[in-house]
Amino acid sequence: MITGALIVVLSFGYVGLLFALAYYGDKRADAGRSIIANPYIYTLSLAVYCTSWTFYGSVGRAATSGIGFLPIYLGPTLMAALWWYVLLKLIRISKAHRITSIADFIASRYGKSHLLGGLVTIIAVLGIVPYIALQLKAISASFSIILQYPTEALVIDSFSDLPFLHDNTFYIAMLLAAFTILFGTRHLDATERHEGLVAAIAFESVVKLVAFIAVGCFVTYGMYDGFSDVFRKAAALPEFNALLNQGGAAGNYTNWLSLTVLSMLAIILLPRQFQVAVVENVDERHLNKAIWLFPLYLLAINIFVLPIALGGLMHFPAGTVDADTFVLTLPMTERVTWLALLAFIGGLSAATGMVIVETIALSTMVCNDLVMPILLRWKYLRLTERRDLSGLLLGIRRGAIIVVLALGYGFFYLAGEAYALVSIGLISFSAVAQFAPAMLGGLFWKGGTRLGALWGLTAGFLVWLYTLLLPSFAKSGWLPITFLTEGIFGIDLLKPQQLFGLQDLDDISHCLFWSMIANIGLYVTISLWRRPTATEHGQANLFVDVLRYVAAGSGSRFWRGSATVIDLQTLLGRFIGPERAHEAFAAYARSQGIQQIEKLTANAVLVHYVESQIAGAIGSASARDMVASVVDEEPLALDEVMAIIDEASQALAYSRQLEEKSRELQSATDELRKANQRLQELDRLKDDFISTVTHELRTPLTSIRAFSEILSDNPQLDQAQRGKFLGIITRESERLTRLINQVLDLAKLESGAADWNPSEMDMREVIEEAATALSQIYKERNIRLELQLPEITPPVTADRDRVMQVVLNLLSNAANFCEKPDSRVCITLEHRSEALQIEVSDNGIGISPADQAIIFEKFRQVSDMPAGKPKGSGLGLAISREIIEHFGGRLWVDSTPELGSRFCFTLPLQRIGGAALAA
Amino acid sequence: MQKSVLIVEDEESIALSLEFLLRKEGCAVACARDGTTALQMIAQQPPDMVLLDVMLPLMDGFELCRRIRVDPALKKTRILMLTARGRENEIARGMSLGADAYLTKPFSTRELMGTVRSLLGAGMPATP
Amino acid sequence: MIKPVLKGQRLVALFLLGALLFNYPLLALFAGSERVLGIPLLYLYLFTAWIALIGLMALIIERTDT
Numbered sequence A: 001m002i003t004g005a006l007i008v009v010l011s012f013g014y015v016g017l018l019f020a021l022a023y024y025g026d027k028r029a030d031a032g033r034s035i036i037a038n039p040y041i042y043t044l045s046l047a048v049y050c051t052s053w054t055f056y057g058s059v060g061r062a063a064t065s066g067i068g069f070l071p072i073y074l075g076p077t078l079m080a081a082l083w084w085y086v087l088l089k090l091i092r093i094s095k096a097h098r099i100t101s102i103a104d105f106i107a108s109r110y111g112k113s114h115l116l117g118g119l120v121t122i123i124a125v126l127g128i129v130p131y132i133a134l135q136l137k138a139i140s141a142s143f144s145i146i147l148q149y150p151t152e153a154l155v156i157d158s159f160s161d162l163p164f165l166h167d168n169t170f171y172i173a174m175l176l177a178a179f180t181i182l183f184g185t186r187h188l189d190a191t192e193r194h195e196g197l198v199a200a201i202a203f204e205s206v207v208k209l210v211a212f213i214a215v216g217c218f219v220t221y222g223m224y225d226g227f228s229d230v231f232r233k234a235a236a237l238p239e240f241n242a243l244l245n246q247g248g249a250a251g252n253y254t255n256w257l258s259l260t261v262l263s264m265l266a267i268i269l270l271p272r273q274f275q276v277a278v279v280e281n282v283d284e285r286h287l288n289k290a291i292w293l294f295p296l297y298l299l300a301i302n303i304f305v306l307p308i309a310l311g312g313l314m315h316f317p318a319g320t321v322d323a324d325t326f327v328l329t330l331p332m333t334e335r336v337t338w339l340a341l342l343a344f345i346g347g348l349s350a351a352t353g354m355v356i357v358e359t360i361a362l363s364t365m366v367c368n369d370l371v372m373p374i375l376l377r378w379k380y381l382r383l384t385e386r387r388d389l390s391g392l393l394l395g396i397r398r399g400a401i402i403v404v405l406a407l408g409y410g411f412f413y414l415a416g417e418a419y420a421l422v423s424i425g426l427i428s429f430s431a432v433a434q435f436a437p438a439m440l441g442g443l444f445w446k447g448g449t450r451l452g453a454l455w456g457l458t459a460g461f462l463v464w465l466y467t468l469l470l471p472s473f474a475k476s477g478w479l480p481i482t483f484l485t486e487g488i489f490g491i492d493l494l495k496p497q498q499l500f501g502l503q504d505l506d507d508i509s510h511c512l513f514w515s516m517i518a519n520i521g522l523y524v525t526i527s528l529w530r531r532p533t534a535t536e537h538g539q540a541n542l543f544v545d546v547l548r549y550v551a552a553g554s555g556s557r558f559w560r561g562s563a564t565v566i567d568l569q570t571l572l573g574r575f576i577g578p579e580r581a582h583e584a585f586a587a588y589a590r591s592q593g594i595q596q597i598e599k600l601t602a603n604a605v606l607v608h609y610v611e612s613q614i615a616g617a618i619g620s621a622s623a624r625d626m627v628a629s630v631v632d633e634e635p636l637a638l639d640e641v642m643a644i645i646d647e648a649s650q651a652l653a654y655s656r657q658l659e660e661k662s663r664e665l666q667s668a669t670d671e672l673r674k675a676n677q678r679l680q681e682l683d684r685l686k687d688d689f690i691s692t693v694t695h696e697l698r699t700p701l702t703s704i705r706a707f708s709e710i711l712s713d714n715p716q717l718d719q720a721q722r723g724k725f726l727g728i729i730t731r732e733s734e735r736l737t738r739l740i741n742q743v744l745d746l747a748k749l750e751s752g753a754a755d756w757n758p759s760e761m762d763m764r765e766v767i768e769e770a771a772t773a774l775s776q777i778y779k780e781r782n783i784r785l786e787l788q789l790p791e792i793t794p795p796v797t798a799d800r801d802r803v804m805q806v807v808l809n810l811l812s813n814a815a816n817f818c819e820k821p822d823s824r825v826c827i828t829l830e831h832r833s834e835a836l837q838i839e840v841s842d843n844g845i846g847i848s849p850a851d852q853a854i855i856f857e858k859f860r861q862v863s864d865m866p867a868g869k870p871k872g873s874g875l876g877l878a879i880s881r882e883i884i885e886h887f888g889g890r891l892w893v894d895s896t897p898e899l900g901s902r903f904c905f906t907l908p909l910q911r912i913g914g915a916a917l918a919a
Numbered sequence B: 001m002q003k004s005v006l007i008v009e010d011e012e013s014i015a016l017s018l019e020f021l022l023r024k025e026g027c028a029v030a031c032a033r034d035g036t037t038a039l040q041m042i043a044q045q046p047p048d049m050v051l052l053d054v055m056l057p058l059m060d061g062f063e064l065c066r067r068i069r070v071d072p073a074l075k076k077t078r079i080l081m082l083t084a085r086g087r088e089n090e091i092a093r094g095m096s097l098g099a100d101a102y103l104t105k106p107f108s109t110r111e112l113m114g115t116v117r118s119l120l121g122a123g124m125p126a127t128p
Numbered sequence C: 001m002i003k004p005v006l007k008g009q010r011l012v013a014l015f016l017l018g019a020l021l022f023n024y025p026l027l028a029l030f031a032g033s034e035r036v037l038g039i040p041l042l043y044l045y046l047f048t049a050w051i052a053l054i055g056l057m058a059l060i061i062e063r064t065d066t
Helices: A004-030 A039-049 A052-069 A071-083 A086-097 A102-109 A114-147 A168-184 A195-223 A227-234 A240-244 A253-269 A271-279 A286-302 A305-315 A323-333 A337-377 A390-415 A424-433 A436-444 A450-475 A507-529 A534-544 A554-558 A565-576 A578-591 A604-618 A620-630 A638-648 A653-713 A719-751 A763-781 A800-817 A849-854 A876-886 B012-025 B035-044 B061-070 B088-096 B109-120 C005-021 C041-062
Strands: A758-761 A784-788 A796-799 A824-831 A835-842 A891-896 A900-908 B004-008 B028-032 B049-053 B078-083 B101-104
Touching: A004 A114, A004 A168, A004 A195, A004 A337, A039 A195, A039 A271, A039 A286, A039 A337, A052 A071, A052 A114, A052 A195, A052 A253, A052 A286, A052 A305, A052 A323, A052 A337, A052 C041, A071 A086, A071 A253, A071 A286, A071 C005, A071 C041, A086 A102, A086 A253, A086 A271, A086 A286, A086 A436, A086 A534, A086 A604, A102 A114, A102 A271, A102 A337, A102 A436, A102 A450, A102 A534, A102 A620, A114 A168, A114 A323, A114 A337, A114 A390, A114 A424, A114 A450, A114 A620, A168 A195, A168 A337, A168 A390, A195 A227, A195 A286, A195 A305, A195 A323, A195 A337, A227 A305, A253 A271, A253 A424, A253 A436, A253 A507, A271 A337, A286 C041, A305 A323, A323 A337, A337 A390, A337 A604, A337 A620, A390 A565, A390 A604, A424 A450, A424 A507, A436 A450, A436 A507, A436 A534, A450 A507, A565 A578, A565 A604, A565 A620, A578 A604, A604 A620, A653 A719, A653 B012, A653 B109, A719 A876, A719 B012, A758 A763, A758 A800, A763 A784, A763 A800, A763 A824, A763 A835, A796 A800, A796 A900, A800 A824, A800 A835, A800 A876, A800 A900, A849 A891, A876 A891, A876 A900, B004 B012, B004 B035, B012 B028, B012 B049, B012 B109, B028 B035, B035 B049, B035 B061, B049 B061, B049 B109, B061 B078, B061 B088, B078 B088, B078 B109, B088 B101, B101 B109, C005 C041
Parallel strands: A784 A824, B004 B028, B004 B049, B049 B078, B078 B101
Antiparallel strands: A758 A796, A824 A835, A835 A900, A891 A900
16 A cells, blocks of 8 residues: 555655755765766766656557657657767857857847847747646646555546645645755856756656666566567557557658657757756767767667557556556556556656756746846846846746746646647647757858848747647637637638648648748748848857857957956856856956956956856846946947958968968078079179189280290290280280279179269260270271260269270270271260260171170170180170169160170269269 | 191180290191181191180080090090189099190190190100 | 767768668558567567667767777
8 A cells, every 4th residue: 555645755755865966966066076077977867858758658659659659769869860060069159158048049149139039938938838737747647646556547637626735746846946946046157057956867867767667677577478478469459550550540651750850859959958968068078978878768768668558558448547657557556566656756757857957947048038138128127237136136047947837837737637738748849849940050051140030930939839739729628629620710721730721741740841831931031131240140150160169259259349357347246246256257367377356458358258157147148238338349340240250260260371371481491592592603603703703814814924935935036026925915914904903893893892983074075085085996997986976965973984984895895896897886975854875886796685695794705706806804894884873874785696786875864862972 | 747736726815825836846837716617627637736725715625625536537636725714623624525635824835835745746856 | 079070970871871761661661560579570670770770879989990
């Protein structure tokens, strides 16, 4: 006999154990020795997915639809394979932006929108509260059943007539509220992590798994002789074949697919799943093992579902016992007291785990995305001026927990056995599935906008309301059934579950189809209608490319403004309490390597830090408003944001810099190599120069020495020959002297050490003088010299002797090129606009293009000089060019071989850059 | 028997001094001012010796030396190279190309004539 | 974080495989009334495929060679 007292003590004892465990977990966390920081606890906490709907409901569903219960667990298995990308992204983003709920996530993704956050919260509350009611109902029902031990319950709906003060479920709900408040809102913290609570949830997952498998083993191996035996004996059941034929009672393949998709989405979009998988995640590496361990948990808890269902169907006469209670009633009917109690505790753990986490998640949303934004805007509350808001915030959280649980209990109390409660699991799944386009779209598509998400969510939500929730109300008798059978206002096409005449789908698939058409359609269409704003674009980049950015703090790059450290600390203190704010600032200062808070600078990183700390307490959208209230923020224009993004969002930005650097290095190396080559070249030139000078000096020396020795050794030489040889010696000596002078001259010119005596001079006069000086040579060689000089030329400032040197050099070169009988050399002077131009042209042999290129170089001479002409030193043109360029002019040559050459030079009328003066 | 010598030198005054010295020695002397002219003259009438300047217009002394040495008909022609560049590597290059002797400008006339005599052989009559 | 892109891609491939295994038309192949050791084929198939999928996931995750 199991007494009511025993059950009550057991139930409350179990919840008390949870309290102790959670308390221990929190203590360990405070001491910095987390008991939940491993992938196994993480996986077990994810198993909060399995509620009493799994524990009791799967068997019930299997009893009526065979393997039809499986898609609810196959979907999450498939999704687990995608967690690698999806969940990892969610965790990274949420940690970077201190996101603590789905509402916050979606609001933050689309530019920190209050409206979106509120809408998501409303949908979540409407979709989830009945689901919580379902858990409470399971607790209540299991109470009633186990109290009738040892006779298994036949009728179990008597509790609905009880005044709620006599209803144990009410006290359980109260206890859960206390638990949630105690361990869910111990303090306000940016991370919103609750280690003790997670420890308790993980423990509950162990309890429900152990209990279910114990019952499964008992039925399969105790009551029957293994799986084969169960199935063989069940084959006698009339409905057996239908149960195991997927196309039969299990529903069609479309339903199968819809349930798979819905549960895939639910495993990440259910508020409780987001809470444990994302918010409570300690280390993203735990995700690794969870990817395969979590599906394994699901498989383990499902393996005995069908045997228990079949066992129940065979054991109890048809219709006498609700299949939903087989897990509990089978041990009871076999009089296995401990197993019955274990099954009861298992069911209790499945229900309470869900209620606790779901309530936490919903209350965070309600507080951060619904209540706070409204309160903060309510000017006359003057909340924005309150010094410490942390107490108020905790109060709101706790209030929200109580309200959510009260709503759940209220719904349970009102709905009771109604249809609405039975099918509520899938209705909840369908509700949260509406978050999928905005959430997953926002995770992988940068183009989604706030308006698109808003309209998509609204439309999907309304379709869900019309095609799924309201019909379930109608089936429960709360709305006229004609709403279902005849459509609203009697319009046939608007029948809620045969919308626009679509009749072939079951109600879940029907809702999924139409709501997703509306949701995705509007989300995409409206998003594509308009360019995203700067904020939307910035957030989109941060979210979609999160795996490319370094974990936290990236948001600050999109902020610019000024604030004081004191203002920021005071602001944070108002939300999480002055002491915790001080701690947070001290921690921040330490992380920046700064000793005192006073020495912090209020830069973008600090502002972002404060904003994310506040975001943990009141949601990202409100946090942004709050920070903006103490910060003089300069809005970034779209193009500036785009510039930042374009610069930064490229994954290769950094490596591009590296490439740039290595390219610079490369070019520096190239320049070095070139400089080195140039140096070697100069060195070689110097060697060549010395070698050439040596050669040029030795040549006249050779003649001088040879003839001197000849004269000395041959005293018998006749007078004429002696005179000739002496003449050669004299000429070569002069040549030697000239050469030495020119080498020295050129060295001076090149080194800039030359003496210049600039003065105003008359170019015409210089030319005439030079012509006179050379007239004897020209006459000797029978070359005609023509002068074409204007009457008057403007005076030019230059060194008269040097210019004379140039003219003489050109004239004597010209004479050397002339060998034809009617040779002539013409020198002209022209007054051009800015300069005087002097040309010396001859009709001699000309200079080949190859020689034209080199004759201005030192010691480079025309290679085919007419034989017998006196050779120059090879320095004349080099020196001339130095002189002309010194005065800002140019010296060049044009020549046609065989026809003659023309050497030209210019002297600017206005001196360039004061070069002459400086010299 | 009178020895024939070709002087290849573009410096007129140096060529003049060489011509004087060799004629006094009793040689038949011809002069060329550049490499190609010299090559033609050698081909027409192979001399007993070539006095060769290195820095020549049109074809330098090294190239001329090489060409003389590859012609089997000119096997007996002695080559005395004269250069204003006295570097070892140039001397080595000249010798490797087959020059018989090498003198650096400015040279001593007595040394030059000594070298010429030894290259042309003892049979050379000393003229007063 | 464990970065290899290859692991992620293998898991996506596994997702596609699972989506194929757990849906029409493959399911229809096993929907008959045949039994293996008394256990209905469809039931056996689903659980076998499921455990195989989990095994492959574990293999991909736990293998360190990538």
